[in-house]
Amino acid sequence: MTDKPADIHETIKRLKSAYPASRIALNFKSPLELLAAVILSAQTTDVAINSLTPALFDRYKSAQDYAAADAQELEGLIKRSGFYHAKAKSLMGMGKILVERFNGQVPSTMADLTEIPGVGRKTANIVLWNAFGKIEGIAVDTHVARLSKRLGFTQEDDPVKIEKDLMKLVPHGDWGRFSHWLQDHGRAVCTARKPNCAGCLLNDICPSAFKV
Incomplete structure (x- = not known):
């Protein structure tokens, strides 16, 4: 466990490996x-x-x-x-x-x-x-906001301010997929009420591990 923010590059590397097919959950054709x-x-x-x-x-x-x-x-x-x-x-x-x-x-x-x-x-x-397929920012929903705070990437509550903090940390080429990775991880592991820290692939670098 650590009190420092999780390393953004290591976080992305692990999430990308864990959720290789990560995509938006909504169904659409246009x-x-x-x-x-x-x-x-x-x-x-x-x-x-x-x-x-x-x-x-x-x-x-x-x-x-x-x-x-x-x-x-x-x-x-x-x-x-x-x-x-x-x-x-x-x-x-x-x-x-x-x-x-x-x-x-x-x-x-x-x-x-x-x-x-x-x-x-x-x-x-x-x-x-x-x-x-265009990137102008990072979509911040409830999962992205929750995990970004737990990982130490932001201290903000306002989605626009959280987005600004993330845009400074996340490599531009990953902005689009970053939200999907956090959403998938937020649904599967880092849930709102009872996160599964013991089964989390980020628990050794996450400052909130076993504290939530």
Whole structure:
């Protein structure tokens, strides 16, 4: 055990080896489907979102479809995602912005994506990397935030500040995949309530090992 932050390069090396096929857990076939799925995934598990998106994507195939959606019908399809009133509003707003400003297409820059209702830096980073293979930052969700603090990479609670700390440490070429590695490790080992430190491949370099 150590009181020093985990070595970032050793951390990445081990996580990359442990989760070689690491990828986003949400199912999608287009940038629009991914953007909608990520908006819906706020405060909800990816498993839950994957269970409802097939019907959603079958009904709404374009930005125009979301822009012209009947709120009650849309809410019915996404009700299981939680906070469905707000999320339906975001999806409809997303469709309108895409139609009005981006010719119905999902834009591929951070500046443009963050102008869309319901889209912050986390969502934009996820879409940029997973739909376009572009890197402008590091997506910080609850898993990434939790593990980054436990590993000593940040002392911040705000996702934007955590992202800034990580961008200083993580090699640029790993920014996109870094979130997936931490997410996989956070689900499998370093869980929120009872992390399995004894079975963790980082326990000899993690400053929080056996202390959480």
